[in-house]
Amino acid sequence: MENKQKEIDLSKVVLVLKDNRKQIGIATAVTTLLAIVYCIFATPIFTAKTIINPPKLTDAGSGAAQALSGLAVLAGGGGGLLSQKTDADVTIAILKTTALKDMIINQFNLQKLWEKKDIELTRLALDDNVKFIPDMKSGFVEIDVDDENPKMAANIANYYNLALGQMISNISYGRSNTKYQFYQSQLTGAESAMNAAENDLKVFAESNGFIAGQQIQIVASLSAQLQAQLIVAQAQLQSMSMYASPDNPDYQQLESQIGSYKIQLDNMNVSGTPDPIGIPATRAPALAQKYANLMREYMLRQEVYKIIVKQYEANRLDTLSELAPVGIQVVDPAQAPLYKSKPKRLKIVLGAVVLGALLSSVFMIIRNRKRIIVEVDNEKQIN
Helix, strand or coil: CCCEEEEECHHHHHHHHHHCHHHHHHHHHHHHHHHHHHHHHCCCEEEEEEEEECCCCCCCCCHHHHHHHHHHHHHHCCCCHHHHCCHHHHHHHHHCCHHHHHHHHHHHCHHHHCCCCCHHHHHHHHHHHEEEEECCCCCCEEEEEEECCHHHHHHHHHHHHHHHHHHHHHHHHHHHHHHHHHHHHHHHHHHHHHHHHHHHHHHHHHHHCCCCCHHHHHHHHHHHHHHHHHHHHHHHHHHHCCCCCCCCHHHHHHHHHHHHHHHHHHHHCCCCCCCCCCCCHHHCCHHHHHHHHHHHHHHHHHHHHHHHHHHHHHHHHHHHHCCCCCCCEEEECCCCCCCCCECCHHHHHHHHHHHHHHHHHHHHHHHCHHHHEEEEEHHHHHC
16 A cells, blocks of 8 residues: 655645736735725824933832832732832833823813713723833833824823823822821820810819929929820821831831830839829829829920921921922923824835735635645655
C-alpha cells in the first residue's frame, strides 16, 4: 500500500494568482475606491493638545499627598501607592476618575452635544476622545482631546487643567473639613466646661468668702497647663488617626508627647491620690484645697478653651483656603488646531490596497485549492 502525503505546491499557488490577477486587481481596486470615498466623506476630527507639569502629589510633605494617602491605602491594598508611583501616574489616575469626567461633561453639556442617551455612554465617548500621555523624561503629562470642532477640542483640553486643580482641592478640603468639624465640636464642649467651672468657683467664693494663697494658685496653674496640653494632644491624636496610620512619624511623636505629659502630672501627685493632678492635702487646709481644686479646674478649662480656639481658627482658615482650585502649571496650553488629525487618508488608502490584495489572493487560493494541493509519495520525500 502506497504511503502518500498531501502538500501545497508553491509553484501552482503562483500560477493560480497569475491566472486570477484580473479578479484580484478588481477586488483591490474596489476596496481602494471604498477607502477613498470614506476619506472624502468622513467627518474630520481635530486634536488639541496641552502639556502640564503635574503637581507634587507623591511628596510626603505636601498637603495634597497627605489627603491622598487615605486613597492610596485603599487603592494599594495596604499603602505605599504614592511612594511607588510618579506624580504623572497619580495625576493621570485622578484625570480618569468618574468625578472629574462628570465635571468635564457638565461644563460643556457633552451629553446633549454628543447626543448620548445617558451619562454612562457620555463617559465612554469621552474616554474614546481623550488620551493622557506621560513623558518619562520630563515628568510632564500631555492631554490630547479629539473633536469635530477644533475650538471645542482646545476648550476641553484647557479645562482639564482647571478640573484637575478643583478635584485635588476637593480631596484636600474633605480632609480639612473633617478636622474642622472635629475641632468645632471640641470647642463647644470646652466652652461649656469652662463656663461650668467658672460658675462653681463663683458659688464657692460667695458661700465661703475664701481666697486661696499665691502658692496654691501657682500649683493649680501649672497643673492646669499640663492637663490642658494633655487634652489638646489627645484631641490632635484622635483627629490624626482619621487620616494617618500608627506608623506615621508625626503620629508616633504625638504619642510620645502624651506619655511625657502624663509622667509630669503623675510626678506632681505626691499625695498618692487617684486624681492625676491632685494637689497634696499637706500643702493647704481643707478649705484651701477645695478652692485650689476649683481654681485649677477653671484654669484648666480656660487653657483648654484658648488652645482649641487657636486650633479651630487655624483649621477654619485651612478649610477656606482649600476651597480654591489648586493651580496647575501649564507648560503648553491647547490651541485650536488648524489641520485635522483624522482620518489619516494615506494610511487608510494604503491599508485598503494591502487588505484588498491580501484577502482577494487568499480567496482565490482557497477557491482553487484542488489545483495547488498535490499528493507526494512519502518514501520518495524521505529519500
